[in-house]
Amino acid sequence: MKKYLLGALALALLASSPALAENTKIKFTLDWKLQGIHGWFYLAKQKGYFADEGLDVTIDQGEGSAATVTRIISGAYDAGFGDMNAIIQTAATKPDEAPVMVYQMYVQPPFAVLAKADGPIKTVKDLEGKKVAGGAGSSATRMLPALAKSADIDLSKVEIVNVSPSIQEQMLIQGNVDASLVFNVTAYLNIIGLGMDPEKDFTFFGYGDSGLEIYSNGIMVSQKLLKEKPAAVKGLVKAINRAVMEVIADPSLGGAAVKEVEPLIKEDLEVKRLEFAIKNLMTSDESLKYGVGGVDMDRLSRSILVIKDLYDLPTTPAATAVYTDAFLPPLAERTLK
Template sequence: MKRTATALLLSTALLFAATGCGGDDSSDAGSDGGNKSVTLTLNWVPYGEHAPFYYGLKKGYYAAEGIDLKIQPGNGSGNTIKQVAQKQTEFGWADSPALLKSVASGMPVRSLGSYLEKGPASVEFFADKNIKTPADLKGKTVGGTPGDALYATFPAWLEKNGLKQSDVKVVNVDAAGKIAALAEGKVDAIMGFFHDQAPTIENKTGKKVEVLLFADYGMNLLGTGLVANTETLEKDPELARKFVRATQKSWTEAAKDAPGAVSAMSELAENEPPAEVLTKQLALALPLIGTDAAPGVNTDAQWSETVDLMARYAELKNPGAPTAYWDASYATQG
């Protein structure tokens, strides 16, 4: 199990932020004197998608905005959002479908932008299964976790691609056990986030993994993004603006320097994946950002599609407009 970073690790991270020892952008790093301590809780234990945050920490982008950033691991998007709602963490990094469900349940939270505009939801399998299209899933067993958005929308995704629900046998598997179920041959495929899991599975098994993305076959759900408490946004909107500004810069610059982002995460994160796995995960995550806008800048149409899919297939009650879940005013083109 991953653990929260130690005090020594955090001291090292802040030293980098204050002195600019991390690289060429040292001029961007501000003094940590008087900076505000801010915690970001991830959606899961550290993996490649999170490298831009560590890159921004090392380069001093957060310090330049007056923020002393602490990054801590999470235990699922739902739990991260709950921590934001209960003010146990200033900001969260969580999956957008989970954010929609949380808002619908009454939690005082909003998205400040989804950074993975092309959702990573997928069906993953070993290459030797010879699955090339959704039609090839007929007669196969697929592991999924009840309660998550992938599981909820999977039947509709099958139907959208010409299959009946009865054509595929769905096996209920705990989230922590899906990779083992696939590796041990208990299922032919699993539902999951390919950019995280596929490199991990390949590293563990030595076998090539292939995927079918929901988004490539007619169903895109926005992926992970920043989450804040509505009271924080009301009382200290400037903090949110600064945090989003530093995060946008971190993601923009990390996309230009993936090796540097991997190096920063390897140095500052605790119990992160091996560097080769981390590198593959980040390489798969970056194209999901999209190219039409700055990271975290979304459109009403993108959010409307996700809201509609969740309302139709994942029991999102009284869905309302995208603005019920997402505040577009914080993530700007810069």
């Protein structure tokens, strides 16, 4: 571990160099199919922010937040938008291969208990004695035991109905279940698509709001890119942050950016998705203090213990092994207004 920390310090010193990468090609993978929450990446490309840093970035759609880690480990991608918790799991078993988070975007997880506003679920504790829909194998379902531990829920009293994620909202609306375990940024748009108002007709009980101290998606890079091209990593983060801050100030920019890539996308709905994500996943007392991209290292250490316990990991990765702030732009350039 000491060797790793010394290496990380050396990287930080290298990354502080004003020299930029020149024509460095970077393959970047998203976490899922194109959505409004990916607008900042395309905006950075369309407005030449990557090019300004000497980078030639190719952006591909993804297959899941955890899959970003496996794609990077395989060598097919250099960087991507994916889940911190998947990094932690990998670092516990393959520390020499696990990607490193260099820009944390979601300081709250997107997992939520979805309930009807006029239904019987008023707090997550009310799940006891109720029937709950959960996508088989989804992270929202897999994280339920950790939520139960943090919120003092007796899971033996909760009936979990394994269903396809595509019908979770319908089952709740039809009264087949009392609640659903969802990704809030997806469920929010699904509800609108069903002709209902997610703000008035439903309540989202975020796992983070219910005491589960875990992070979620951000920008991760391969250890190879970190070691061999630290200036490229710094440039990548700088370009993405530049676009992120512009989209936070004006979400319509993100909607327009994805519309340019996929003309058939419903731009107005994707702007709503972006606004929801900025408010519920990216904005918190922590992000106001540390800026977009930053983390509270003590909280990260606690979240690692949550993931270790949940997945019975063989080792406990250090917070410095899964995240580094060495490549972040100055706080003034990442501060939420």
